[in-house]
Amino acid sequence: MSEKKRGSQSLIQSMINQGVKYVFGIPGAKVDQLFEDLKYGDDPKTPKLIVTRHEQNAAFIAAGIGRLTGKPGVVATTSGPGVSNLVTGLMTATAEGDPVIALGGQVPRDDLARMTHQSIPSKELMVNAAKSSVEVQDANNVSEAFSNAYTAAVSPKAGAAFLSLPADVLSDETDRPEIAPLKHADEGRASDETIQKIAGMVKNAKLPVIFAGMRASTPEVTKALHALLREVSLPVVETYQGAGVVSRELEDRFYGRVGLFRNQIGDTLLKRSDLVLAIGYDPVEYEARNWNLEHNKQIVNIDTVAPEISTNYQPDVIIESNIENTIDALTDTFTGEFDLSTQVTQTLDDLRTEFSSQRKVPKDTTPGRVHPLAIIHALQERVDDDTTVTVDIGSHYIWMARYFRIYRPRHLLFSNGMQTLGVSLPWAIAAALTRPEKPVVSVSGDGGFLFSGQELETAVRLHLNIIQIIWTDGYYDMVKFQEIAKYGKDAGVKFGPVDYVKYAESFGAKGLQVTGLGDLDKVLDKAFKTTGPVVVDIPVDYRDNIKLKSALMKDVLN
Incomplete structure (x- = not known):
């Protein structure tokens, strides 16, 4: 007879059996039993619980684990808004082929049909964000549900799998044995x-x-x-x-x-x-x-x-x-x-x-600002083949995708399916955890950085060596230059300034400021020698952005 255990303990053993190393998320009443058992589990192989500052970012980190390792990252949140905050992260993972398993707490089963606190149709909500979406109704089914979610997440095309877990399912007892480590399918080839x-x-x-x-x-x-x-x-x-x-x-x-x-x-x-x-x-x-x-x-x-x-x-x-x-x-x-x-x-x-010739850095510069190609060349000189570079969405993303070279797969990460703002720092956290002895650089614009900048505290807490570079210009510039190209003027793209040095220091990170091309090399050298998270604010000269969209082929659809 198998030993009786809680549904949450069966879930954790299932994660251990499949080699899960981390669970990212934010606690809440409907998922607290799982968090308690993760925190105080006796098995040294119990996945490490890493609390984040937003559920969406937890999903991004888990997706980063999935992209870097090919094995699902795991995110766990409470019910209601905890689950709904996962949608963007899971949609991005599913579109871009990153395996993720999301565990969403849910109200007890007898509250599912009631208009009660934090009760939402989680399973139905995730149908279009994930490859599979299942609500577990019995603690005896927890391990099977997790194992099938794992299979769904990794099978081609990889993506997100969601499990809705009512609170009483996590706390109920089960004596059913957990699913053993899954086998890889034996794939053939073309004839x-x-x-x-x-x-x-x-x-x-x-x-x-x-x-x-x-x-x-x-x-x-x-x-x-x-x-x-x-x-x-x-x-x-x-x-x-x-x-x-x-x-x-x-x-x-x-x-x-x-x-x-x-x-x-x-x-x-x-x-x-x-x-x-x-x-x-x-x-x-x-x-x-x-x-x-x-x-x-x-x-x-x-x-x-x-x-x-x-x-x-x-x-x-x-x-x-x-x-x-x-x-x-x-x-x-x-x-x-x-x-x-x-x-x-x-x-x-x-x-x-x-x-x-497009890669050549222009000789004339705008005082106090640095041309994108100058930033790229300076960064290129300081990375090696083991460096992981994560890139957010914005004008900088186009420049980096076109002109920054990398020589190993999944060492230069882009969100090109959903083009989701805010992925860069969470992905960098995933890289620093997955490749702890290797350099990690996150590149963001000042628009996208604050979508997930609160995770700087997570990086500080975990003592991660991450260089966060911010290309600063005060606009959602990827939208701005395209609006100008289409309409001759921009609208709704400007926002106010932030002192990113003080912002970094307030989280316990190091903050550095580039004042122009003259001190770019010196500041980057200091950043690469810094232990722990460091934020580098670089005022960028985007005057050539229109060239990114110009000189289109004559047959292009506009």
Whole structure:
């Protein structure tokens, strides 16, 4: 006979069995039994409870754990507004393929149909934010529900799974044994016939291009992709979430990232290509109408999930299986037999030369402000291949996505599906916990930073080494420059100033202020030598932002 335990204890044992290391969240009466048992559990493998300052940020941190490790991060909140505050975090995770399990406290079962304190239809609320949404009605089902939520969160396409847990289910007794550690599915690959067909398409194409998306950024897929690129020097275009799939060793295969405004070297290459190998590509990253408007190219879709078919995305070959196994089989067909023509190589060199000048830092500067490219170059000089850089949404996000290089997958993180403000600092906390001995840099604008800036206290409490850089200009500038481009003027984008040095110090962090280009290097050097969280306020010169949207291709949809 199994030992009797509470539903919350069965839930915790289920987390232990699946290797969960952390639970992030905010306490409340409907989930306090779980928090008590997490805090005072006897098992040394009990997940560490980390209290945050907002439920949305707790979800972001959990999603960051999911993106960095491939295993679900876990967030737990109380009922009512505690659950509703999770919606944005879970929608972002589901759109962007980050595995998360959200545990939402709920009123006792006999209150579910009553208009009582903090009673909301949590399960129904999360139906469109998560891949699965289940309300557990019996303590005996807690472990099964958690294990199935885990499976739902990690199965392609990864995303969020939500469990509504009535308070009396957490406190009720159960003697049912917990689900054992889950097994990984044995995934196959494309057939030999299909592999040969793809190889023939590549060999017959004039300009084949690899388009690497979010699901190409796993360590396993990236390793297989590197092996392929060593055999055949195919050009690679990354999505923002595919950042880092091209290693430093293979940098000559890298032809930029695409994600906004269709005016980059990657856009030009995709436009000219007659064969696109879309590897782990998800349309939420960059819709096919942006890169296949002419419908004049063949497309091979290599992924773990079925593609979304649209007018602009109708692949000629669809592979729905293990990506790395398929790439490995494709690599074997090219050993010592194929390379791009001299003419194509020259075309690629010309394209690289044409776009390389965009990275040059302008010599003239606005007094007291620093050009985005100067910030990027200064930051680039101070990071290494082990550094994790998380990026919030704003004008800085476009500059970073286009011009900041990274050589390892999932070391440069963007929210490009939902473009959610406030993700950067929570993701940096996740990175500092997951990669504790490695440098972590968070990059935000002064608009997005205060969406989650209160988590600076969490970073201080946990003694995390995070450099938080804020590009300051006093506007929601990503909206501002696009409004000006469309209407000739802006509206509703200005806000008041904040002393970010004092803000940082009030939380117990170090605050540093850049006063212009002249002291940028000195201040950043000090930041990188600082132990614990440090905030660096850099006044940014966004005068060239309109160039981000200008010079669009002639056929672009406006």
